[in-house]
Amino acid sequence: MYRRLFATLLAHADGAQHRLYGDLKRELFAPLAGTVLEIGPGSGLNLQYLPDAVDRWIGVEPNPHFHGYIEKQEASGRFEIATHEAVAEELPVADRTVDAVISTLVLCSVDSVERSLDEIRRVLRPGGRFVFIEHVAAEDGRWLHATQRAIQPLWCYCADGCHLQRRTHENIQNAGFSEVDITHRSIGTRFNLVQPHISGWAIA
Numbered sequence: 001m002y003r004r005l006f007a008t009l010l011a012h013a014d015g016a017q018h019r020l021y022g023d024l025k026r027e028l029f030a031p032l033a034g035t036v037l038e039i040g041p042g043s044g045l046n047l048q049y050l051p052d053a054v055d056r057w058i059g060v061e062p063n064p065h066f067h068g069y070i071e072k073q074e075a076s077g078r079f080e081i082a083t084h085e086a087v088a089e090e091l092p093v094a095d096r097t098v099d100a101v102i103s104t105l106v107l108c109s110v111d112s113v114e115r116s117l118d119e120i121r122r123v124l125r126p127g128g129r130f131v132f133i134e135h136v137a138a139e140d141g142r143w144l145h146a147t148q149r150a151i152q153p154l155w156c157y158c159a160d161g162c163h164l165q166r167r168t169h170e171n172i173q174n175a176g177f178s179e180v181d182i183t184h185r186s187i188g189t190r191f192n193l194v195q196p197h198i199s200g201w202a203i204a
């Protein structure tokens with residue numbers, strides 16, 4: 001029941017997501033081609049940003065209530081799509097079989113960031129690209145950091161397991177990719193609790 005409600009609420013917030021992250025996604029996804037796997041695609045709102053060089057998309061979305069939204073998003077038939085009810089910590093694809101992996105606002109919610117990153121490296125072909133936009137912990141000592149800490153238990157409950165204070169940039173740096181490029185950025189208003197963000201890419 002709760003997961004159905006979360007899926008409905010998030011799918012109806014797609015407009016705000018496009019305004020906040022659309023330009024960045026267009027830029028980040030521009031080099032992607034071939035087979036792309038996306039972890040936690042939610043309603044599939046990232047599909048419209050994929051360039052024509054992508055010919056296959058695999059979605060790994062544990063909440064089945066999102067699956068119908070994903071099918072509606074990709075009605076154009078630009079590429080083949082397959083959605084799996086599975087988790088990032090156990091990706092349902094063979095080693096070295098995908099050209100790129102996408103994660104936007106997902107590593108805050110997975111049970112294990114380390115295991116998810118190990119899996120992403122396992123499925124990427126050598127030279128394959130992991131692209132991401134994530135929110136991370138505010139700087140220690142700032143009002144935002146203290147507020148995030150205070151609200152975390154309630155937030156986690158209401159936002160389907162989302163953690164406000166992960167240091168995902170450090171996990172990505174330490175995950176064993178051959179090259180990593182991370183930009184720290186502020187997206188949205190300064191009163192937004194889901195701040196700051198990181199975006200970038202890592203090469204397997």
Ligand SMILES: C[S@@+](CC[C@H](N)C(=O)[O-])C[C@H]1O[C@@H](n2cnc3c(N)ncnc32)[C@H](O)[C@@H]1O
Nearest residue numbers: 039040041042063087088104105106109110111
């Ligand atoms: C905040 S939503 C983000 C959805 C979408 N990527 C976006 O940018 O709007 C988090 C998503 O991660 C999914 N998720 C949660 N735990 C996951 C896991 N262990 N593996 C893969 N996806 C997960 C949720 O079901 C949800 O779709």
